[in-house]
Amino acid sequence: MKWLILTSLLSLNAFAANNEKALLMALDDEYKARATYLQVMQDFGEVRPFVNIARSEQRHIDALKPFFQKYGLDIPENPYVGNIASYNSLKEACQAGVDAEVANVALYDQIYALTDDQDLIAVFNRLQGASDNKHLPAFKRCASGGRGRGRGSF
Numbered sequence: 001m002k003w004l005i006l007t008s009l010l011s012l013n014a015f016a017a018n019n020e021k022a023l024l025m026a027l028d029d030e031y032k033a034r035a036t037y038l039q040v041m042q043d044f045g046e047v048r049p050f051v052n053i054a055r056s057e058q059r060h061i062d063a064l065k066p067f068f069q070k071y072g073l074d075i076p077e078n079p080y081v082g083n084i085a086s087y088n089s090l091k092e093a094c095q096a097g098v099d100a101e102v103a104n105v106a107l108y109d110q111i112y113a114l115t116d117d118q119d120l121i122a123v124f125n126r127l128q129g130a131s132d133n134k135h136l137p138a139f140k141r142c143a144s145g146g147r148g149r150g151r152g153s154f
Contacts, residue, residue: 022114035080049138097139104131
């Protein structure tokens with residue numbers, strides 16, 4: 001009986017760590033995206049779609065922060081600020097935006113399996129949807145020579 005209780009507690013703790021891991025993975029990706037888009041604006045000015053999507057990325061970060069309190073975790077600082085390389089052209093930066101948003105959508109596909117927190121899953125769904133349905137099309141337009149027309153919002 002003690003073995004069963006201990007095994008159950010270990011499984012519960014391992015799963016809680018997976019919720020934490022999913023949250024940290026999501027925050028890290030959102031941090032990287034925002035820092036990248038801010039760097040592009042520093043290099044090329046407040047150009048669309050970067051200006052709109054950088055604001056959206058901040059809303060994504062803000063949507064994740066309450067879960068750090070829920071799980072009793074400190075919110076890590078953004079390690080990417082000031083550590084993002086510049087792009088040679090705006091078109092190159094737009095293509096990097098396409099690549100980053102494709103990677104973001106794929107990341108959320110991976111981390112859904114790490115959590116059973118329905119509230120966190122709902123936020124992940126919204127963030128993934130914004131990346132796939134708003135950010136990605138705007139960056140694709142930009143990479144093809146157009147400007148992002150969408151609001152790029154969350």
